[in-house]
Structures are given as C-alpha cells and as structure tokens.
Amino acid sequence: MSSILGVRALLFDVFGSVVDWRTSIARDLSQWGHDKGIGIDWEAFARAWRRQYQPKMQEVRSGKRGFTLLDDLHREALETLLPEFGLSHLSEAEKSHINQVWHRLDAWPDSIAGLWRLKSKFIIAPLSNGNVALLSNMAKHAGLPWDLNLSTQWFNAYKPQPQTYLGCARVLGLKPEQVMMCASHNDDLNAARQCGLKTAFWPRPTEYGIEQTIDFEAEQAWDIVAKDIRDLAQQLLDR
Template sequence: MMIQALVFDVFGTLVDWRSGLAREAARLLAPYAPALDAGAFADAWRGCYGLSLEPVRSGARAYVDLDTIQAESLPDVLVQFGIVGVPEDVRRELVQAWHRLDAWPEVPEGMRRLRERHLLAPNSNGHVRLMVDLARRNGLIFDAILGGGYSRDFKPKPALYRDAVAAFGFAPAETLMVAAHSNDLAAAASHGLSTAHIARPHEHGPAGGETAPSVPVTYAARNLMDLADQLGC
C-alpha cells in the first residue's frame, strides 16, 4: 500500500530534548546551582519519564498531561542534585523548558518535503499545547495534533496507535509511524501500522542513541531527509 499519512514520535525523533533541557536548566538554575552538570540534570529528569507515566498507563490514575507529569517529577530531580531554594515560578519555567526545545537540524526541511505528499501529525505523549508550541518554535506544520492529549493515554497503549490510524481514515499499513525508538515502532507495528526508524545517535549525548532499529521496520533512515528520499518526496 502507498503511505498516505505519517505520525511522529517527537521527543528525540523530531526535537533534541537533551540539549534544550540542559540549556534551560543551566540558565534557570544558575543562581541555585552554579556548578550544575546541566546535561546530567537533563538525563535525570528524562529518566523519570517512564515511571511517571506508568500510573496512567496502568489505569491506576486518570489521564493528566505531560506538564503535570514533569512538574511532579521535578522536585525529586532537584533533591538528587542537592539543589534547594528554587522558587515556584522558576520551577514552572523549568517545566516550560519542554515547550522550548529545538528540532534536529534537518527536521524543518524534511517535514516540508514530506508534507508535499502526505498528511502529517505528531503521535507523542505530549499534549496539544506542548505539540503546538514545539511546532511553532521550529516552523513545523502539522495537519492534526494526535497522541497523548488526543487519546488521553500514553504510549505504548493501543489507543495512541489505533486513534492515529482512525483520525485520518487510512488503512493501518497506509499510516507510517516515524520514531527514533525501536520499542515505539514495535508497538505501532503490532497494530498494523507501517514503521520508519530515524537514527538519532546523539539523542542521549555521551550515552548515544539508536543508530539502527532493533526490530523489523518498513523503512530505516539516517534522518528525515533520507526518509523523504525513500518516500519519493
């Protein structure tokens, strides 16, 4: 089948979360932690992510958006780094750092090319306002905002993949899940979606990132420009 729509993981696939969080943490926490290892801080905060989402994914908690999740995990990260005295307004600004992340360099042009022939939407754990802010910051144009805020759940729950297919009305195989994370693609494939892996070897800074998929995929690309080439865009 021809690919008709692309739905994207965002954090790590389209935007460089580590550099952006480190930049904002260094700026906002300088008065309280002048010697902060901002990269390690970003890693630690991101490291809370999976565990923080689990109560919603398990059904033990009603859906709350990603800003709420990040705000709840932030105090433990501050304690981990021995940072005290951070006022509430600065903590709120730190949570907003997730809205001020920069795209990987090729993403705006890659998305422009892909949109010439396909419908595009995020399929991220992020909620609508978060996706809109990242899109506006980086000049990305989506045809819809799907994902956590739309499905009221978090990946890899089935609703996010099934809703992404239903939203555009194409067959599952005509809908391409694009991600830098093999586990996300495996979950999408289990619901019949086509899959594209994007290599992001620097996603985690010194810790690296996925250079190739560890699961079978429909496409494996070096970046979005390479994916656009493979799709004939």
C-alpha cells in the same frame, strides 16, 4: 517498494526523534541558570529528569492512577529532582519556567527541511506522549510544520498502548496500513506495527548522550530505514 504503497499519513514520535531534548534542555537552562547565578550540570539534570519519563507514564498505563497530562508528570518528576541538585529554594515561578522547558525544545538539524518535504505529499503529524499545549508551543518554538497535533492526550492513553496508534488512524479516516509511524525508537515502531501501521526508523545515536545504550540501529526489518528525516523524505518521495 510495494510495502508502503497507499500510505497517506506519517505520524512522528517527537521527543528524541524530531527534537533534541537533551541538549535543548541543557542549553536553555544553562543560560537561565547563568542569569540566575545557578551553576549546576544541566545536562545531567536533563538526563535525570528524562529517566523518570517512562516510570511516570507507566503509573497511568497500568491503571494505578487516572490519565494525567505529561506536563503534570514532568512537574511531579521535577519536584523530586530539585533537592538532588540543590534547587529546593526555587520559587514557584522559577519551577514553572523550568518545567516549561519541554515546550521550548529545538529540532535536530535535519528535521525541519525533511518535514517540509514530506508535507508536500503526506499528512504529517506528531503522535507524541506530549500533551496538546506542549506540542503546540514546541511546534511554534521550533518551527515544526505539522498539519495537526495528534497527542496521545486525545485518547487518554500513552504509547505504546494500542488505542493511541489506532485512534490516530481513526481520527484521520484512514486504515492502519495507510498510516506510517516514524521514529528513532524501535519499541515505538514495534507497537505500531502490531497495530497494523507501516514503520520508518532512523537513528539518533546521541539522544541520551553518554547514557545511550539502545536504538543505535534498526532492530527489525522496518518498512523504511533512513539516515535521518531528510533521507526519509528522499526515500518516500523518490518512490
């Protein structure tokens, strides 16, 4: 219990932890594709698109290229996917609509209620690699009740670079130990812990569908291990 005393702000990983990107993209684009007469495996498309997420950001983290917004990295990855799925013929407007699907992701069933409960006591914000416009539109679409958007864009970096975690604590006027990183990804929490932040984990065992191989359970003794965000709220507010 004593390990989390003094925590004043909760930072949330978003993709996979708070919103369900895989089924959201598949559902959204399946309906769009149906209206357009495009019948591909949109879930496979979503998973293939997501596989390019880390490699694209690593180009920035490594210094190979300057900081580039996630929206633009998503679009670059999309351009490579379209031929693989027989979609080279799409118009610019259609490509833009597909790329914006990341702005239209839906929350996991427990996310909204859990966040509202936590908001009653803590500052809550995303610490996401999503850019500000993406996170703002997603919050409006999904009903995510953030107090503010703490995108890594503000720091021209991508998690797990230390300046993202430490930069958020600085922006909030808090010491690292007064901030808790909350995520379904052990590697994110490990990086946050190395920066002095508190940590909270809950599993999302269906995030990647059939391709999921990690993050089924806590891999370290995080400060809190919860079942989901509702349970996280229960544990934090009952202390």
